[in-house]
Structure formats: structure tokens, C-alpha cells
Amino acid sequence: MERLDGGSVVPPHLAGGIVALGNFDGFHLGHQAVAGRAIARAKAEGRPALVATFDPHPVRHFKPDTPPFRLTTLDQRQALFAAAGADAMVVFRFDGDLANLTAEQFVTERLIGCLRAGGVVTGEDFTFGHRKAGNAEVMTRLGREHGFSDDTVAAVMLDGEPVSSSRIRAALRLGETRAATRLLTRPFVIEGVVTHGDKLGREIGYPTANIEMGSYLRPAYGIYAVRGRLEDGRMLDGAANLGIRPSFTPPKELLEPYFFDFSGDLYGQKIAVELVEYLRPEAKFETLEALTAQMERDCARARAVLRTG
Secondary structure (H helix, E strand, O other): OEEEEOOOOOOHHHOOOEEEEOOOOOOOHHHHHHHHHHHHHHHHHOOOEEEEEEEOOHHHHHOOOOOOOEOOOHHHHHHHHHHHOOOEEEEEEOOHHHHOOOHHHHHHHHHHHHOOOOEEEEEOOOOEOHHHOEOHHHHHHHHHHHOOEEEEEOOOEEOOEEOOHHHHHHHHHOOOHHHHHHHHOOOEEEEEEOEOOOOHHHHOOOOOOEEOOOOEOOOOOEEEEEEEEOOOOOEEEEEEEEEOOOOOOOOOOEEEEEEOOOOOOOOOOEEEEEEEEEEEEOOOOOOHHHHHHHHHHHHHHHHHHHHOO
């Protein structure tokens, strides 16, 4: 799958495509409906299918001090878009220049001038242009004026409420991983490169793979049943601590998965860790013996959770 710069003209073989337009952080059920509509239309009309996203997130541009909240990286989104059947991912760099474009300028300069769009699909709550002046009605009008088709997808409902990234973030902050999984259609995944740590886990018989959280949302701190995907494609079951390790000093925020029945060097590897189920909050233990006994219980519970799905 190709990754395109939203400020440059698309190559000829991707011109005239149907563009799914949104931020798509998380690529949850609602996002999948928008992208799916665009991809289905593109196939029916013999056109390329493009999924366009924004980076950094507009919130990061306007409120740079906002705590980390991302559900996916660009690489993760690209893989998800490809799996959905898109031909290319378009990345609009969200900076001052983009933020200052009027709704009509965004359409004429970016959607038409750069993407050569033949059609656009958005969610019903999508806004665009300076001060969010553009909405679904404006996109429909501009499509008529400039000769591209427009399609608006209604919100996807689950349990009587719209599926949204904010709803997923709220669930993860509460440790409600199963609820987040239903909305995402997959577990929340943190990807990162394994770094060297202080090797305390190795000393007590539980060597962990240390991953920094980066720009990801911080779910509830605590112990999780997890699955990890290695660079070679192997999937491993495990238990992980996500948080600041209150039993050790100095505090350091990390995701630290321990993979069952695995021995090997993971340093420098980029691995993906699925948060399957939240087991308990972080706790401080006065002795290593007490910590080790609790870790044994945590791992037994994680194994049981992962055996049942």
C-alpha cells in the first residue's frame, strides 16, 4: 500500500479515486463504515480507493500540551487501511497552513488540486476548514460545484450510543479493555521497540520487554493479560505491567510484558502488544518475595484469561 503526502499531487494511477476522509484514530467500527463505503464505491466504479488521515491530530496542533491520547500510530493505521482494501493512505500534515485553509480552499487545493478526487466519503460529524466551517452539507454543496460525488455515513451505534474514539479512550482509562475491543473490533495495541531496562524482572525470574509509551493514550495503570506479536510474526501470551512500577525507584512509565514460556533476545525489536484484559491496579510491595508471589498469581490468572479468548 502506498503512503501519500496530502500536500502533493497524487500519481496518475491514483487520480480520480474515492477518498474516505477523516482522522480515523483507532479505526473503530464507525471509521470502518466510512472507509468501507469508500472502498466499496471505488471497486464498483473501477476507481482507486484512498483513505485520508491527519497527522498530527488537530487537537495536538491547537492544544499542544494535551496529554497523550493516540489510539494508533500512522504505521498501524496504514496496516489497518490496507487490510480493509484501500489502495493508498493519504496523510494530511496538520499545521498552521492547513488549519488556515477555508473549507472551500481545502476542497479546491487539497481534495481536487492534490488528490484529484472523484468522490469523497465522510462521517456525518466530520468538519473541515478554518474554524470548522465545513461540514457534511458544505461538502455536498462543494461537490456539486466542483464535480465530485459526496457520500455521508451515519454514526454506527453500539449499545445505544455512537461508536467514537473518545468512548474508546474513556473505556481504556477505566481498564475496560473488553468494551474497547468491541468498539475497535480488535484489542488495543501498543507498538514499540524493546529497550534495555534495569533488568529487575530478570533478577526475580520474570524478564520483561520494556516498551516506552510514546504518544499513545495511557490506559489504566495496572496488570494486563496480553498477547505479543514479534517481528517474525510469532504470537506470544503473557502478562504485562503498564505504569510506573511503584515497588521500584525511581518511578518510570513503561509497558513491561512478560511472555510465558519464551526465551530469547528481543532488544531492538519492534513488537506489538495487545491489551486483552485488565487484571488489577498497580500496587506497591514491601518485599521482593511479596511481589514475586503476586506475579505468580497474576500470570496464572492471565493464562486462564487467554485460554478462554
